[in-house]
Amino acid sequence: MLVSGYYSWNWLEATHVLTLMISIGSLFIIDFRMLGWVLPDVSATAIADRLHKPMIIGFVIMFITGILLVYAKPVENVQSLWFRIKMILLVMAFINAWVFNSRMKAADGTWDSARVAPKGLRTGAIISLCLWCGVIAMGRFIPYDWVDCPKVSNTALLWASGCVEQLNAL
Amino acid sequence: MSALGSTSSTSYGKTITVAVLLFILLTFSFTDLRYQTWLRLYEFFLWLETTPFGVIGKTWGAVFAVVEAIHLLAMALLGGAVIVGDARLLGWLFIDVPAREILDKAHKVFVVGLTVVLITGIFMACGVAGKIYWLPVFWYKMLALATGIFFVFFIRRPLLRHPLEEIHPRVTKLIAISSMLLWFTVAATGRWIGFAGS
Numbered sequence: 001m002l003v004s005g006y007y008s009w010n011w012l013e014a015t016h017v018l019t020l021m022i023s024i025g026s027l028f029i030i031d032f033r034m035l036g037w038v039l040p041d042v043s044a045t046a047i048a049d050r051l052h053k054p055m056i057i058g059f060v061i062m063f064i065t066g067i068l069l070v071y072a073k074p075v076e077n078v079q080s081l082w083f084r085i086k087m088i089l090l091v092m093a094f095i096n097a098w099v100f101n102s103r104m105k106a107a108d109g110t111w112d113s114a115r116v117a118p119k120g121l122r123t124g125a126i127i128s129l130c131l132w133c134g135v136i137a138m139g140r141f142i143p144y145d146w147v148d149c150p151k152v153s154n155t156a157l158l159w160a161s162g163c164v165e166q167l168n169a170l
Numbered sequence: 171m172s173a174l175g176s177t178s179s180t181s182y183g184k185t186i187t188v189a190v191l192l193f194i195l196l197t198f199s200f201t202d203l204r205y206q207t208w209l210r211l212y213e214f215f216l217w218l219e220t221t222p223f224g225v226i227g228k229t230w231g232a233v234f235a236v237v238e239a240i241h242l243l244a245m246a247l248l249g250g251a252v253i254v255g256d257a258r259l260l261g262w263l264f265i266d267v268p269a270r271e272i273l274d275k276a277h278k279v280f281v282v283g284l285t286v287v288l289i290t291g292i293f294m295a296c297g298v299a300g301k302i303y304w305l306p307v308f309w310y311k312m313l314a315l316a317t318g319i320f321f322v323f324f325i326r327r328p329l330l331r332h333p334l335e336e337i338h339p340r341v342t343k344l345i346a347i348s349s350m351l352l353w354f355t356v357a358a359t360g361r362w363i364g365f366a367g368s
Contacts, residue, residue: 006365014361020242021249021357029250029279039275042267050263054253136246137239144235 016065023058026051034125036116043112081147081161086138093131100124218299227297241290248283251276252353259346269334307366311359318352
């Protein structure tokens with residue numbers, strides 16, 4: 001029903017993509033502040049605290065719409081190399097976010113007004129930026145059919161994409 | 171008195187300029203001129219496909235996809251800047267931080283995001299120029315984008331250069347809500363181009 005309805009699918013996908021502007025937009029501002037690139041005169045924890053709520057709201061919407069998008073086209077998504085890489089990057093991004101938050105709480109108050117965050121947090125911010133750029137890029141690649149199972153002959157790619165039928169036929 | 175007279179004549183000049191621009195826009199929108207211009211632009215769109223951007227976009231799908239991803243990332247950055255600036259104007263976030271500081275820094279981030287969005291957008295448009303020319307949603311997006319840029323650089327920024335205490339709170343809130351709605355429209359119509367073209 002989600003796929004067959006022109007508007008249901010389009011609205012779902014559009015909401016998933018547009019929520020980027022809230023979730024990833026807020027995340028970029030937080031990470032850039034840690035690196036001292038934006039708002040260096042404003043307390044870093046104030047930025048992180050205030051943008052936490054819109055960022056989480058954005059991520060929740062993205063997750064709900066994301067799950068529905070996968071639910072609508074399960075085989076196409078699960079057998080997509082890009083989707084699989086995206087999921088790995090997503091898990092890594094959440095682990096990094098958890099470590100980043102723990103570090104930020106542990107270093108509470110000691111560096112708040114500094115223009116640049118301590119090295120550990122800066123590293124976390126750079127890793128976060130790279131991982132989320134990767135997540136978005138992989139998400140954008142999913143509709144492309146460069147590595148669709150019937151078109152692939154490389155064994156490693158077939159394995160990575162989970163193309164069981166093609167692997168068995170080899 | 172002379173200072174007052176000078177300010178008054180400047181405001182008068184701006185009002186006349188806006189009225190003239192509005193008249194030109196309405197004449198263009200509701201006459202045959204709009205259709206004639208659209209017809210004449212077809213050659214230009216076909217030429218866009220022959221430019222290096224157009225050739226690369228059409229030949230290498232992977233390059234097009236990477237540019238699309240950068241376009242999305244830049245939209246996210248632009249969205250972050252809009253949220254920070256407009257949420258401060260609405261009094262939702264950073265109320266303990268001077269508004270001027272937030273607005274100025276957020277605007278710099280916005281300009282970076284917008285620049286990347288425009289460059290990558292032009293690249294993508296060149297690759298599929300012959301197709302998007304026929305899509306009404308593409309023209310809606312261009313209209314929304316032009317309105318957004320005009321709004322930011324000719325209404326929002328000049329207005330917010332004045333001390334915020336001198337501006338009526340309802341005006342600042344109206345500016346913030348308009349800004350968020352405009353940029354949401356730009357992003358939404360942009361996404362819809364993909365659906366309409368497929």
